[in-house]
Amino acid sequence: MDQSNPKNYLEGEHQYFSNSESYFLSSSGNFNEKIHAFPRFASRQALSYLLVRNEIYRKVVKIHGSIFDFGVYRGGSFFTWQQLGAIYEPYNHIRKVIGFDSFSGFSEVGDHDIGTEGHDLPLKKKGGMAYDGASELIEGIRLLDLNRPLGHVQKGIIINGELPESCILHLDKHQETVIALANFGLGLYEPTIKLLEAIRPHLFKGSILVFEDLNQATWPGESKALREVFSPGEISLHRTNYCPHISWAIIGE
Secondary structure, three states, rough: OOOHHHHHHHHHHHHHHHHHHHHHOOOOHHHHHHHHHHHHOHHHHHHHHHHHHHHHHHHHHOOOOOOEEEEOOOHHHHHHHHHHHHOOOOOOOOOEEEEOOOOOOOOOOOOHHHHOOOOOOOOOOOOOOOOOOOHHHHHHHHHHHHHHOOOOOOOOOEEOOOOOOOHHHHHHHOOOOOOOEEOOOOOHHHHHHHHHHHHHHHHHEEEEEEEEOOOOOOOOHHHHHHHHOOHHEEEEEEEEOOOOOOEEEOOOO
16 A cells, blocks of 8 residues: 555545554464465455456466566565466476566656656655565565475576666576566656667567556656557557556557
């Protein structure tokens, strides 16, 4: 909820989020017992993100290439792609899931990022959404690999560095790269347009671009960046009826 505009929530929803942590901590059962019953503790919003990413991943299974995740933050999308890969295609060791983040928060918020809403969001500033947890994510990958078929073959990778430079350097080093899916969780115009331009030669018909902030007045930069790199005739936009934030574009449709 910290990433959303609190004005979008009713009083009852605010109470729900305020009380959820204490409910989880005070409930009986060990960690694994609680996680096995995770729908009891997870919000409908969190479940909707899981469901839509599942729907998207099922489309990716038949597309060759790796997954790029821009703006890893705490790993919500990054680890979902890995878990779904272990379920749907456990022996596809060719598909890497590569997460890019500086973990220092937003870069400069430019003029193209000033929308008609969300001016008072505390996180919408340079350094907003910083997360000093790269080592936690790396440990998370290690644990996930213990429970993944072919877990000895590296699949999840964290690249710590400023975007778009870290991605451009990676692509220069890895000429073999084919991108099946790229997830954009940056929200800002400047890094998004540069990343779209950088990955475009590595996309093929059917490749999927996932966006978390399209058509949102709080984060107008993402929509502007997409319009300037791809014409409407080059992509088709899709969404579900249960998760308003996430949309995806399919190349060549």
